[in-house]
Amino acid sequence: MHVAFLNPQGNFDPNDSYWTEHPDFGGQLVYVKEVALAMAALGHRVDIITRQISDDQWPEFAAPLDGYPGHPNARIVRIPCGPPHFLPKEQLWPHLGTGWTAGITGFYQADGGLPDFFTTHYGDGGLAGALLKQQTGVPFTFTGHSLGAQKLDKLHPTPNSLAKIDARFHFKERIFGERLAMNHAARIITSTRQEQMEQYSHRAYHGAVDPAGADHDRFAVIPPGVNRRVFSPEPGPADATVAARIDTALARDLPPERRALPLVLCSSRLDQKKNHIGLVKAFAENADLRRTANLAIAIRGLDNPLQQRAQLKKAEERAIFDDIARLLDEHNLWPAVTSFSLNSQAELAAAYRVTAARGSVFSLTATYEPFGLAPLEAMSCGLPAVVTQNGGPSESLFDAATGKKFGVLVDPANPADIARGLLEALESPETWQYYQLAGIERVISRYTWDRTAEGYLAAIEQAAAHLAKDGTLSVPDYFTHPGPATEIPLSALADLYFQA
Structure with missing residues (x-):
C-alpha cells in the first residue's frame, strides 16, 4: 500500500532539526515520523508530505526530496506552500488550498500515480486532505492531535474579545478547516475513547461530526506509542x-x-x-x-x-x-x-x-x-x-x-x-x-509505534473496504480563493462557538 502523511506545519529531516525548539516542532512531528517509519518497516510505501522552505534561517528544508537512512520505503516530500520563507502554522491557511494541494497532485502526476490513502494531521493537514479528496477521490484519515475549540476554551473568550484572539491564532480558519476534515474523513483517529466523546462533541463541531451517534463507527481509537529504542529496561548510554x-x-x-x-x-x-x-x-x-x-x-x-x-x-x-x-x-x-x-x-x-x-x-x-x-x-x-x-x-x-x-x-x-x-x-x-x-x-x-502503525493500517483497510459516505459540508470559498472578499466572517465563528 502507498500511504501519504499530510503535515504542512513544522518540517522533517533526517536529523530532526529544531524539534522541541519551536512550537511547530513538537510532539506531533515525533508522532508522524514514528508512525510513518513503523508503517514503512512493515513493507508499505510511505511519504511524509510537508512544506518546502527556502530560507537561510532554515536551510535543512530546501530540498524537494529527503529521507531517513535505513528506511528505503519512506520519503520526505517537500511541496511549496505560499512564500518561500518559514511561516508559523497559524499563517499557512490561505496557502493550503491553492499552491500546496496543487503541488501535491502535480508531484504525484510526475511520480507515476496518486497514493492509495492520505493520513492527515492537525487541522491544516486535515483541510488539505478534504480538498484533495474532492480533487482526486483519494480518501483520508484525520488525526487532530489537538482541536481548536479546546484551545479557544482555554483562552476564555467573550464576544468582545473574540476578534483580538482570532487575530493572533486564526481560529476562524482552524475550526472551519477542522470541521471540513472531520466531516469528509473516512476515519477519524483519536488516542482515547474519551478524546472522541469529549473533544469531538464540542458545540463548535456540531453539524460536522456526531461522535456518539451517526459517526461513532467512523472513529478509530489508536493510542500513540512509546519509543522503545530509548525507553526500555535495557541500559543506555546516559x-x-x-x-x-x-x-x-x-x-x-x-x-x-x-x-x-x-x-x-x-x-x-x-x-x-x-x-x-x-x-x-x-x-x-x-x-x-x-x-x-x-x-x-x-x-x-x-x-x-x-x-x-x-x-x-x-x-x-x-x-x-x-x-x-x-x-x-x-x-x-x-x-x-x-x-x-x-x-x-x-x-x-x-x-x-x-x-x-x-x-x-x-x-x-x-x-x-x-x-x-x-x-x-x-x-x-x-x-x-x-x-x-x-x-x-x-x-x-x-x-x-x-x-x-x-x-x-x-x-x-x-x-x-x-x-x-x-x-x-x-x-x-x-x-x-x-x-x-x-x-x-x-x-x-x-x-508501541508498531502497534500504532498497525492500527492505522487496519483503519485504512476498513475504510477502503467500506465506501465512506461523502461529507455534507461545502468548502468555504476562502480556502480555495483566499482574499478579503472571501474571508470567513468572525460572526460565523461566534455563531458556532457561542451557540446555546
Whole structure:
C-alpha cells in the first residue's frame, strides 16, 4: 500500500532539526515520523508530505526530496506552500488550498500515480486532505492531535474579545478547516475513547461530526506509542552519568539516613495543570509516605532546580516552585525532597531505569492528562506509575474489560488519595514488582509505534473496504480563493462557538 502523511506545519529531516525548539516542532512531528517509519518497516510505501522552505534561517528544508537512512520505503516530500520563507502554522491557511494541494497532485502526476490513502494531521493537514479528496477521490484519515475549540476554551473568550484572539491564532480558519476534515474523513483517529466523546462533541463541531451517534463507527481509537529504542529496561548510554547526578543530588539534599529510600519521581514540565503542588501536599499530609520515600522533582536545565528557581525564565514556573518551597518550609519537608536536571529523552529514560533500580515509582498528578505518554515511557523502562485518574491514563493503566491494573490511578484533587496510591505501589517488594512487570507488559502489548502503525493500517483497510459516505459540508470559498472578499466572517465563528 502507498500511504501519504499530510503535515504542512513544522518540517522533517533526517536529523530532526529544531524539534522541541519551536512550537511547530513538537510532539506531533515525533508522532508522524514514528508512525510513518513503523508503517514503512512493515513493507508499505510511505511519504511524509510537508512544506518546502527556502530560507537561510532554515536551510535543512530546501530540498524537494529527503529521507531517513535505513528506511528505503519512506520519503520526505517537500511541496511549496505560499512564500518561500518559514511561516508559523497559524499563517499557512490561505496557502493550503491553492499552491500546496496543487503541488501535491502535480508531484504525484510526475511520480507515476496518486497514493492509495492520505493520513492527515492537525487541522491544516486535515483541510488539505478534504480538498484533495474532492480533487482526486483519494480518501483520508484525520488525526487532530489537538482541536481548536479546546484551545479557544482555554483562552476564555467573550464576544468582545473574540476578534483580538482570532487575530493572533486564526481560529476562524482552524475550526472551519477542522470541521471540513472531520466531516469528509473516512476515519477519524483519536488516542482515547474519551478524546472522541469529549473533544469531538464540542458545540463548535456540531453539524460536522456526531461522535456518539451517526459517526461513532467512523472513529478509530489508536493510542500513540512509546519509543522503545530509548525507553526500555535495557541500559543506555546516559545511565552512568544520570546515576552519578542523582547520587550527587541525594548527597546534597538529603540526610544520610534517608538516601537509600525509594524516590517518587516527578519529571513533568512546570505547568499549573501538572499539579506538582498536589504531590507535595501528599507528602506533607501523610507521615507513612514520608517514612517510605523521598520526593524527587526533575526539570530541564538547572542542576539544583528548587534552590535555583529564580533563574527560571517563565513567571509561571517560578511561581510553581515558590509555592512548593513555601510548603516545604511550612511542613519541614526539605529533608525529604531532592531536585535535579534531566536534559534529554535519553537522560529521562536513564533516570527511569536508575530510579527503578532503587524500587522507586513515577508520579504524574495532573488535573487532567489528555493521553499520558510520560507514564507509559516510565513503565516501559520498568518504573511503576502512580498517576492521575483524569484523562487517558484511566484507559492505559486499567483494562475495564478484565479489571486488570497496570499502574495505580489516583484522584489529583485529593492529596490523601495521592498518598494512598503511592503507598499502594511502594508497600511491598511483591506489589512493586507486580506493577513493574504489568507496566512493561502493557506497553509492549499495546503502546508501541508498531502497534500504532498497525492500527492505522487496519483503519485504512476498513475504510477502503467500506465506501465512506461523502461529507455534507461545502468548502468555504476562502480556502480555495483566499482574499478579503472571501474571508470567513468572525460572526460565523461566534455563531458556532457561542451557540446555546
